[in-house]
Amino acid sequence: MTFFTEENLELAHEIIGRYPKQRSAMIPLLHLAQEQAGWVTEEAMKQIGVLVGTSSAEVLGTCSFYEMFKRHEVGKYVVNICTTMSCALLGAEELLEHAETRLGIKAGSTTSDGLFTLEGAECQAACTEAPCLQVNYRHQYRVTPSDFDQLIDELADPNNEETPRHGVLAQIRQHIPVERSVGAVHPDLVNVPPVWIEEKKEANS
Amino acid sequence: MTELGIPIPHAPGFIANKTPRIVTSRFDYEDSFTIERYEETGGYQGLRTALSKTPEAVHGEVRDASLLGRGGAGFPAGVKWGFCPPGVWPRYLVVNGDESEPGTYKDRLLMELDPHQLIEGCLIACYAIGLSQCFLYVRGEMAVAQERIAQALNEAYAAGYIGKNILGTELSVDIVLHWGAGAYVVGEETALIESLEGNRGMPRLKPPYFPASIGLYGQPTIVNNVETLSNLPWILSNGSEAFKAIGTETSPGTRMVAVSGHVKRPGVYEIVNGTTTFRDLIYGETMCGGIRNDAALKAFVPGGGSAPWFTADQLDLPFEASQVGPEGSMLGSGAIMVMDETTDIPAAALTLTKFYAHESCGKCVPCREGGTWLEQIMRRVVNGSGTKRDLDLLIEVGETICPGDFPHASNKEKGLSAVPFPYKMTTICFVGPSAFAPVHSALTLFREEFEAKVAGNSDRNYVEVTINA
Numbered sequence: 001m002t003f004f005t006e007e008n009l010e011l012a013h014e015i016i017g018r019y020p021k022q023r024s025a026m027i028p029l030l031h032l033a034q035e036q037a038g039w040v041t042e043e044a045m046k047q048i049g050v051l052v053g054t055s056s057a058e059v060l061g062t063c064s065f066y067e068m069f070k071r072h073e074v075g076k077y078v079v080n081i082c083t084t085m086s087c088a089l090l091g092a093e094e095l096l097e098h099a100e101t102r103l104g105i106k107a108g109s110t111t112s113d114g115l116f117t118l119e120g121a122e123c124q125a126a127c128t129e130a131p132c133l134q135v136n137y138r139h140q141y142r143v144t145p146s147d148f149d150q151l152i153d154e155l156a157d158p159n160n161e162e163t164p165r166h167g168v169l170a171q172i173r174q175h176i177p178v179e180r181s182v183g184a185v186h187p188d189l190v191n192v193p194p195v196w197i198e199e200k201k202e203a204n205s
Numbered sequence: 206m207t208e209l210g211i212p213i214p215h216a217p218g219f220i221a222n223k224t225p226r227i228v229t230s231r232f233d234y235e236d237s238f239t240i241e242r243y244e245e246t247g248g249y250q251g252l253r254t255a256l257s258k259t260p261e262a263v264h265g266e267v268r269d270a271s272l273l274g275r276g277g278a279g280f281p282a283g284v285k286w287g288f289c290p291p292g293v294w295p296r297y298l299v300v301n302g303d304e305s306e307p308g309t310y311k312d313r314l315l316m317e318l319d320p321h322q323l324i325e326g327c328l329i330a331c332y333a334i335g336l337s338q339c340f341l342y343v344r345g346e347m348a349v350a351q352e353r354i355a356q357a358l359n360e361a362y363a364a365g366y367i368g369k370n371i372l373g374t375e376l377s378v379d380i381v382l383h384w385g386a387g388a389y390v391v392g393e394e395t396a397l398i399e400s401l402e403g404n405r406g407m408p409r410l411k412p413p414y415f416p417a418s419i420g421l422y423g424q425p426t427i428v429n430n431v432e433t434l435s436n437l438p439w440i441l442s443n444g445s446e447a448f449k450a451i452g453t454e455t456s457p458g459t460r461m462v463a464v465s466g467h468v469k470r471p472g473v474y475e476i477v478n479g480t481t482t483f484r485d486l487i488y489g490e491t492m493c494g495g496i497r498n499d500a501a502l503k504a505f506v507p508g509g510g511s512a513p514w515f516t517a518d519q520l521d522l523p524f525e526a527s528q529v530g531p532e533g534s535m536l537g538s539g540a541i542m543v544m545d546e547t548t549d550i551p552a553a554a555l556t557l558t559k560f561y562a563h564e565s566c567g568k569c570v571p572c573r574e575g576g577t578w579l580e581q582i583m584r585r586v587v588n589g590s591g592t593k594r595d596l597d598l599l600i601e602v603g604e605t606i607c608p609g610d611f612p613h614a615s616n617k618e619k620g621l622s623a624v625p626f627p628y629k630m631t632t633i634c635f636v637g638p639s640a641f642a643p644v645h646s647a648l649t650l651f652r653e654e655f656e657a658k659v660a661g662n663s664d665r666n667y668v669e670v671t672i673n674a
Contacts (some may be wrong), residue, residue, distance in 0.1 A: 014313035015366060018381045019293075020338065026403030027386050031345075052403065065405035068345045068386035081344075084307045086465035086542050088556040103329050122389065123510070124346060124623055125310035127463055127540065128218045128471035137348040141217055174382045175359050179658055180368030182379045184338060187422045188297040196375040197335035198563075 003043040012051055018176065020184045022052045027132055030069055031169060035097075036105050039070040039168040066131050068137075075110045076119045078123035087123075090130040096120055098145040102152060117166070131148045136166050141145060208482030212472065216318055217376075218310065218463070220472035222491055225451050227459045228435045231319050231474045238353045240360040242538045243321040249366055250373040251438030255329045256374050257514060263333040267437065270445035271457050273478075275311075276301055276430030277509065279526050286334050288417035296425040298327060299401060299416075300434060302350070303385050303392045307510030307560055308540030311473055312431035316343060319435065320357035321613035324380060326434030329369065329441055331378045340380050340401055345385040354382055393634045394428040395420075396566070407568045408634040416547040432461055432539075453479030455524050462486060466543035467500070468493035476524060483507065484520040487543060494529035500545040502570040504650060508537025510557045511639035513626065514646035533614040533623040550654045554647035555583045561640035571606045572637030578602050579640050586658055594664040596655050599648060601639035608629055611641065613649045621635050621649070632639035 005014055010106045013194040016025040029051060032042035040054075040063055042129055051057040060091060070078075081099060083092045100106055110117040129141035133148075139152060154160055164171060212220050215235045231237040231246055243249070253397055253622045255263045268283030289296055300323070304312040315323060341358075343351050348577070358380060361367045371565045388406045390396050390406055395409035398421050413419045420426025436458060440448050449457045456479035463473045470493050477484065488495050496502055504514045513534040514524075522528050526536050562576035582599055585591040603611065607628045615623040630638050648655055 007593045015208065018379070021402070023403035024401055025381075028318055028384055029401065030386065031384050043502070051506060051652075054403075062403055062405055065388060066345070067327070069386055080256055083556065084558045084560050085506070085553060086308055086471075089466045089548065089553060091544070122563060123307040123309075123314045125211055126218065127308050127310060127542070129475060130471070136578050139217075139349075145620035147418060160344065160579045170344070172352040172355040172359075173354045176379065176381075177362055180362050180365075182338070182377045184379070184381075185295070187295055187424050190337070190610065193294050193335050193378070196332065197270075 003047040005036065008032055009039055016051060018184055020186050023054060026052055026059065030063050034069060034167045039073050075117035076115050077135050077157040078117045079133060079135055080165045082124045083120045084123040090132040095131050095143060099148055102149060110124035135163050137169060138163060139195045216314065218473050219314055222474055224475060224477050225459055226475050228461065230317060230463055230604055234292050237318045238320055239365060240321060247442060249325055250440035252325050254327050254441045255332055256372060256376065260333050260335065263329060266445050267440060269314055270313055270440045270448045272436055272490055273456060274430055275432035282429060282433050284434060286415060286427055288415050290418055293425050295337040296335055297421045297550055298330055299397060299421060299426055299428045300327060300340040300341045300431060301392065301394065301397055301428055302431045303397060304344055305389045306538045307539060307557060308463060308465055308506060308542045309509050309538040310463050313350055314473055315431050315435050317353050322416060322435050322438055324357055324361050326437035327380055328378060329437045330434060332376050340381050340383050342383045342385060342397055343400060345387045353504050353654045358382055359390045378485055382412045387647055390636055397428060398426060407566045410633060452477050453525060455527055460524060460539050462539040462541060464493050464541045467497045468543050468546035469497055470494045479525045480523055482521050482523045486541065494531060498543045503544045503546050505544060508535045509540040510560060511635055511642055513535045513642050514650060515614050516616060516650060519614055520615055528624045533612040533626055548645050550651040551658055552587050554643040555587050557643040558583050558640050561636055562649040563674060569632040569637060571631045573604050575606045576637060576640035579644055583644060586655060591659045592662045592664045593659050595659060599644050603645055606637045606641050611645045613646060616650060
C-alpha cells in the first residue's frame with residue numbers, strides 16, 4: 001500500500017538523498033505527508049518507515065513528539081493564538097476568548113464545517129507585535145478582536161488563495177542541482193579530512 | 206535609508222538605530238533577502254576573503270574576534286570550534302535556527318531578511334574547520350523564513366556559492382535546509398541533533414558536554430546559532446580588530462535584542478554589546494522610549510523566559526554577562542520582557558511556567574513532574590483558590606529541580622542581596638529550571654501579591670507527612 005503520490009515519492013527520494021543517514025529524512029517526510037493529506041495518516045507513517053528503513057512504530061514515535069504533526073484531521077486553517085508572556089501581557093487571553101466565541105468552539109477543536117482549528121499556542125517569535133497569531137504558521141501581528149473577525153471572514157471566503165491550506169508549509173522548496181551537489185556520504189565511509197584541509201597540520205594541533 | 210529609531214514597514218518588529226549595524230545592515234532594503242541585493246552590498250566578500258587565507262588563519266581570525274555565541278549560553282564560537290578532536294572525520298555543521306525562547310526573535314528576522322548572510326557565515330565556518338556538510342535547522346512554525354532560506358539556497362547554488370568547488374576553489378560543501386516540527390526543547394543542541402537524526406527531540410545525557418567531540422551520527426559536530434554565524438561575513442570582511450573595536454573587550458560586537466511587553470516602542474534592536482544598559486534600551490529615546498502611559502516599571506525579564514527577573518534596581522547594568530551573572534540573572538537569548546506597575550505578577554509568571562511545563566520533553570522526572578505541578582499550583586494560586594501553604598509548596602517543588610539557592614536579583618527596598626547565576630540542577634537541560642525561574646523570581650520579589658491571592662483561604666486538606674526511619 002502506498003501513500004505518497006508519484007510526484008511526492010520522487011521528492012521523498014530526493015530529500016532522503018541529501019542526508020548521510022536516511023533516517024534523518026523522517027521529519028521532512030512527515031511534513032511532506034502532512035502537505036499531501038493535510039494531516040499525518042497511518043498509511044503515511046507506514047510508507048515513511050519503509051522509505052527511511054525503520055518500523056512504522058519508530059515513525060509514530062518521532063511523529064508524536066512534535067506539535068506540528070497532526071495525527072487526526074484538522075481544519076483547512078489552523079489558527080494558533082500565542083498565549084506566552086509578551087502576548088499575554090497585551091491581551092492574548094482576551095483574544096483567545098474572543099476567538100472561541102467567534103468560531104463557536106473551544107481551543108483545541110475544529111469548526112463543524114472543517115474550516116478552522118483553533119489552538120492556544122506558545123511563543124511564535126513575534127513578541128514585539130503582541131498579541132500575535134499564526135494561520136497555518138504565517139504570522140498576523142497586533143491582532144484586535146475586530147481584526148480577528150475580519151481575518152476569519154477573509155479566510156472563510158472560498159476564493160481566498162492567499163494562505164495555503166494546512167499542511168502546506170513553505171511554498172518554495174530547496175532543490176539541489178545534481179551538477180552542483182557534493183552529495184551526502186555515510187559517515188562510516190569517510191575517514192579523511194575534506195580536500196581543503198591539510199591533515200598533517202590538523203593532527204599536530 | 207531609514208531615519209533613526211524608526212520601524213521599517215517590510216520588517217515588522219525591527220527598529221533601525223544609529224548604533225553600528227553588523228548583522229542588520231541590509232534590513233532597510235525591501236529586497237534585502239535577494240542575491241542581487243546581497244551581492245550589491247558587499248555580500249560573499251567575506252567568503253572570498255576567507256578563501257584567500259588558510260583555513261587555520263580563518264579560524265584564528267574568528268577566535269581573535271572573541272565572537273560570543275548568540276544562542277543563549279554565550280560561549281566563544283572560535284573556542285567551540287577548537288573542540289573538534291583532531292583526526293576524526295567527517296565533521297558537520299548544524300545551524301540552530303529553532304528559535305523559540307519566550308520573548309526572543311532575532312534569528313527569525315535574520316533568516317527572513319538576510320538569508321544569504323547566514324549562508325555565507327555557514328560557508329566560512331565549514332571552510333575554517335573542515336566541516337563537510339551543513340544542516341540548517343529552521344523552526345517549523347516559521348513558514349516565511351523557510352521560504353526565504355530555500356530561495357536563497359537555490360540562488361546561491363546556481364551562482365556557484367554552494368556545492369562543488371565553490372568559487373572555483375577546493376571548498377565543496379552542501380547546505381541542506383531542514384524543517385523543524387514544533388518542539389521548544391529542540392533548541393538545546395543535543396536535542397537538535399537527536400531531532401536531525403530523525404528521533405524524538407530529547408537532550409542527550411552529558412558528558413560529552415560539546416557535540417564538537419561527539420555529535421551528529423556520533424561525529425564531531427559544530428552547533429552554532431543563526432546570529433552567531435551571521436556575524437562571520439562582517440568579521441572576515443572587516444577583520445577581527447574592527448569587530449573588537451565595537452563593544453567591550455569581553456563582549457565585543459553588537460547583539461540583537463527584542464524588547465517586548467509594556468514599552469512604548471517594542472521592537473528588535475541591534476545594540477552595542479557590553480556597554481548598552483537596560484535603561485538605554487527600555488527608556489532610550491531612539492529605542493523603546495519608556496514604559497507605556499509613562500507608568501512605573503515593575504519588573505523585567507532580562508534574557509528570555511528562562512532568566513530570573515530584574516527590577517528597576519538593575520536598570521543600569523550593561524549588556525555584559527560578567528555583570529549580569531553576579532546580579533542573579535543572565536543575558537540568554539537577547540530578549541527583554543517588560544512589565545509595568547499594572548501587571549498581575551503571579552499571572553504573568555504563570556504564562557512562562559505553563560510554557561516550560563508544556564515544552565518539557567519528559568525525559569527527566571524532576572522537569573516532567575515538577576514543571577507540571579508548578580503549573581497546577583500556580584494556576585490555583587492565580588485563580589484565587591490556592592492556600593498559603595501552596596506558596597511554600599512552589600519552592601519545595603522547585604527545589605527538586607534546582608536544589609539549593611536559586612539565583613535572584615538584589616532588591617534594596619526589600620533588603621535582598623543577589624544570589625548569582627547559575628543554579629544547580631537535577632535535569633539534563635535547562636527546560637526544568639526554566640519552569641521554576643519565573644515562579645521563584647515572582648515569589649521572591651513580589652511575595653505580597655501571592656499572599657493577597659491566597660488570603661483568607663484555609664490550608665484545609667493539607668496533611669503533613671512524616672516518614673519514620
